Amino acid sequence: MNPAEWLLRSARKTPDAPALLHGVEVVASYGAFAERAGRIAKALREEWGVWPGDRVALFMANSPTYLELLYGIWFAGAVAVPINYKLHPREATHIVDDAQARVVFVDGARAGVASFLGGEEGASVVTPEILAGELPRHTAMDAPHPMRAEDLAWLFYTSGTTGRPKGVMLTIANLHAMVFAYFVDVDAVHREDAALYAAPMSHGAGLYNFMHVLRGARHVVPVSGGFDPSEIADLAPRLGNVSMFAAPTMVRRLCDYAARSGYDGEGIRTIVYGGGPMYVADIERAVAQFGPRFVQIYGQGESPMTITALSRETIAERSHPRWRERLGSVGLAHSCVEVRVADEAGHPVLAGETGEILVRGASVMAGYWRNPDATAETLRDGWLWTGDLGALDEDGYLTLKDRSKDVIISGGTNIYPREVEEALLTCAGVREVSVVGRAEPEWGEEVVAFVVAMEEEGLEPDQLDAHCRSQIARFKRPRHYVFLEELPKNTYGKVLKGELRRMADEVAGRG
Missing domain, CATH: 3.30.300.30 (ANL, C-terminal domain)
Known part of the structure; x- marks a missing residue:
């Protein structure tokens, strides 16, 4: 099912509910959010010739418009190609070209990417000004284009040890598995919640939009567009029930700010952390300062946000005899996947022994875009070979040891x-x-x-x-x-x- 259907259902159920916020200012209700996504889809079709299955790239910093564009792309049945806004225009252009994108949406700071795109066959570059001029001329599409479970929805560009970007093909079924596993393994979501996008929306933070759209919750982009501890400490109490994805370094910076300012985490309900190593001393400090607000996830673009999760209860509790050991782990396998630690032949190793982490399940990618050799190397006998080294204990808790890649x-x-x-x-x-x-x-x-x-x-x-x-x-x-x-x-x-x-x-x- 097309993710835009989730938006449309929430819009029909609560059309006047606040959907998109810039800081504390509401810029769109759910009804307006869905209507604008439908208009974007119609403009993509009629102005830029985007048809179902075509790729549309986004080379933009965080903004409420980002979500409107994502859902406009899916409304049209096209494939979203989010690009890290920190990349050099030359690097972004390589991704646009490799994805064979028909359109690339850029914000003002990245409009210079147009000078790197080649010839008439290159992607059309659409700025906010161009989009604003086109949308009034189009009515919204009546309904999202039907999409099947195997249809490509999100093309996420990552890199391997060679440094050459590879497009991870995430299907509708992959995204469904990720979304439903979140509700089971990571956190509940309620209509009164606010998803705060302090990390790049082109990555994990953006993937977590689906859960909040499904529940009709609020989506908040800080005015700064990124992570500022003082801004979050000001926003969270005013918004209430804030959930956010954060890299470990962001958690540390928030703790440092709290130690200086006395901020106690008011307004924050959940911080999901991942994307890098979190030291045990750091998460102990974070829980001591803010209480049981933290959940850890371990995933890759190839199995988006869905390999293991360490629950808030496990992170906060201290009664288990091995609580510190568990706190240093990345938790238990998500409910939609199997996790194995294996030797070079793919055979499981004994509990406590180190090997490569393998994953199999509904969230694992369909393969790499236009790269059958890399796909064959990474997907073997149904298992995703992550390139990460780890060990499973007898209770199923996974501890990362090192990365076999030099990332x-x-x-x-x-x-x-x-x-x-x-x-x-x-x-x-x-x-x-x-x-x-x-x-x-x-x-x-x-x-x-x-x-x-x-x-x-x-x-x-x-x-x-x-x-x-x-x-x-x-x-x-x-x-x-x-x-x-x-x-x-x-x-x-x-x-x-x-x-x-x-x-x-x-x-x-x-x-």
């Missing part, structure tokens, strides 16, 4: 070393480069680049930093550059990243 997670956002390395290798004077992550208290991890310069070139960190900013998103650029005469390698010529991580830690210790 760096900073502030809850994945940074892929190969992308940074490829950018640096295009800088004049760079002969070799290898990028690793090292622990950083505020953001979880930070990027460190080890650079070997050509003998005749003198390179400076500022020069490399400026080059990176011209090629990739600012948040991906290295925070530190270490110059070496050569990279450590094994006898097969493979760079020893473990050795580089040790060196990065030594540099931090001296700094």
Whole structure:
């Protein structure tokens, strides 16, 4: 069933209920939300030739309009391609091109992406001004285009160890499984609730819109468009019953603010955290400051938000003899999936032993867009091979041990070393480069680049930093550059990243 049907049902049930808010200001009721989504669908069809199954990209920061566009896309039976608004326009353009998107919606800050799109065959770039000029000319579509369980609904771009973006194909059935598992495994949702979008709507925070649309709850975008602890502390008591998705670094920043200001979490009902490692001491501190408001989830784009969950009861309780061990886990398997920890052949390992985490179930992606080789490598015999290492205890609690991929997670956002390395290798004077992550208290991890310069070139960190900013998103650029005469390698010529991580830690210790 088309997700736009959920919006239409809530609009019919409570047409005057507040739906979209900018801060505390209501900008659309459910009736207006659905009507505007229907108009967007009609404009997509008649002005830009978007038909069912076509891809429509969104390269925008958080705003109430974001949700209207998402539901307009689905109303038309098309496929949403949300793009991280922090990406460089060159990176966003690669995604638009790979998805073969017919339209890309951009906000003012990202309108420059048009200069990277090629020729008449490229996507149409639609700004808020263009959209505002078109919508009055169109009536809303009568009903959402019918969509089947196997139809593609959300194309989520992630990256593997090679750093090449891959489009994760999420079907209607995948999204249904994620939504219904949320109600069972994560949290209840009520009409009086408010979903606060302080994390990017192109990622997990945006996926959690469905549950709140189904229940006819409020959707709130902070005026800042992002995460500001003081803004949240002001908004939450005025809104009441706030639920939000947060990366661990956001939880830490909210705790720091609370310690300074005395804010006690008033108005916040649930914080779902995930997207990176949460240290036991940090979640203990958070519960001590705010009480039992926290739920942890572990997932990937390939099984969106649905691998395991650690309940608020488990996080808050201290009576179990292994409560601290459980607090350091990522919880139990979601009700819609099976989770296995396996050896290289896919055979389950014993409880407590480390292996690769495998997932099978209704939320697992259909595959990678136009990438059969990557699909075959990742989906084997019905199991999703996550690339993450972990261990299951005898009660089914999963603990993450490490990532078999070299992904760096900073502030809850994945940074892929190969992308940074490829950018640096295009800088004049760079002969070799290898990028690793090292622990950083505020953001979880930070990027460190080890650079070997050509003998005749003198390179400076500022020069490399400026080059990176011209090629990739600012948040991906290295925070530190270490110059070496050569990279450590094994006898097969493979760079020893473990050795580089040790060196990065030594540099931090001296700094």
